[in-house]
């Protein structure tokens with residue numbers, strides 16, 4: 079099913095950044111355009127920061143960390159997170175409209191992971207941890223060097239966090255980084271992706287107008303220039319980079335962060351496998367395979383490789399294909415749509431390039447494969463299904479970040495595990511079987527940070543999310559994520 083209604087919208091986002099407690103334009107006065115990817119129209123502008131603006135933001139965050147009580151005053155932090163939560167809730171509907179316009183995400187998704195779900199726990203869960211977490215613990219009296227000493231382990235904030243965010247789920251990722259970094263007592267410079275700046279500048283405005291967060295604790299810097307992200311990575315005043323984005327950028331951040339021994343937390347790409355075991359109920363399970371098209375496939379944890387038993391391969395393709403013909407795609411403001419546009423012409427062309435490569439390398443194009451003729455405006459790609467895919471093909475190895483599913487045959491459970499793990503990424507996965515026990519046994523063998531069994535969904539602010547291998551280092555969310563924003567200190571003194 080497709081739709082062609084006009085997603086034209088009149089949202090006007092916040093142009094100003096937040097630097098050192100002030101809502102401000104770039105020093106140069108420059109702005110850049112924010113595009114609606116569903117219409118290709120300019121929604122409005124946002125401040126275009128230069129290195130000078132980023133420098134002011136870093137200096138402010140450093141000063142706020144070193145010279146205010148933010149890092150030690152837990153009660154203040156808790157109150158501020160509650161104020162920000164209330165402010166965001168008051169603007170929930172404006173945020174919803176704005177996210178659909180600038181991200182091109184289906185409005186349906188804003189009732190879930192694009193907005194309502196992170197708004198329900200992204201700040202609240204870390205705020206609750208402020209009271210529940212063990213900030214100090216005692217070790218037994220030690221006797222090193224023959225000296226009896228009491229010993230205490232302290233958890234302290236890392237310092238200044240550079241938070242770098244991608245465009246696909248910008249509000250979710252921003253709120254999760256903010257919640258954990260602030261609850262743990264850090265200060266921050268937040269840099270949204272140039273494609274989706276307004277949700278971040280709105281948060282900046284709300285922080286300035288509606289919370290007691292001291293000046294400099296949170297700075298929001300928007301720029302059309304990716305170098306501003308790199309400036310955060312190379313600046314010695316920044317202690318930790320909390321990055322979500324592509325593996326290529328993650329690698330560069332590690333390299334550029336090395337001279338200052340930057341603490342790094344990297345949430346990167348994926349090419350996750352969904353394994354359908356031979357005893358699974360195909361009729362009940364496979365029609366949902368087109369879920370891979372949700373938000374144009376622009377999700378790092380999408381299960382983009384479908385592994386099915388060779389003995390039932392053609393049967394599987396016949397069940398999967400109709401789902402691809404009926405995906406609701408088009409105008410993201412239409413509540414029946416699950417797939418909107420790609421974020422930009424560049425991303426659309428990148429996806430189309432991968433599709434061409436798949437055909438070139440001998441995969442069978444079953445559905446889609448091009449730009450939809452009935453959607454001349456907007457960066458759309460048809461829901462696309464490939465069969466007869468070998469795991470060595472480019473479309474099976476690389477992250478496409480588009481509405482594209484590749485279906486790969488396997489011989490037995492061992493072969494399925496081998497294929498699932500035969501990829502540089504290790505972000506997520508899924509296993510479906512008539513026996514939960516058998517599915518869990520296979521899931522345990524998948525080298526990935528999250529695995530859903532029989533359709534289980536793991537997301538939540540309490541669930542550590544992240545990747546093995548080239549999918550990243552560290553975890554977003556959960557207590558594992560919380561601790562990444564903390565340093566560890568041991569105090570000791572003579573024991574009586």
Ligand code: NAD
Nearest residue numbers: 243244245270271304307308323324327345346347348378
């Ligand atoms: P990207 O790496 O191009 O950009 C991400 C952010 O990094 C942007 O804010 C960008 O301005 C900034 N950036 C670019 N170059 C930089 C540099 N040299 N130094 C510092 N910052 C720099 O990624 P994208 O295209 O915006 O997002 C899509 C990618 O993000 C996909 O690969 C996807 O899998 C990944 N992603 C991962 C997760 C996860 O949790 N693992 C979640 C969402 C997206």
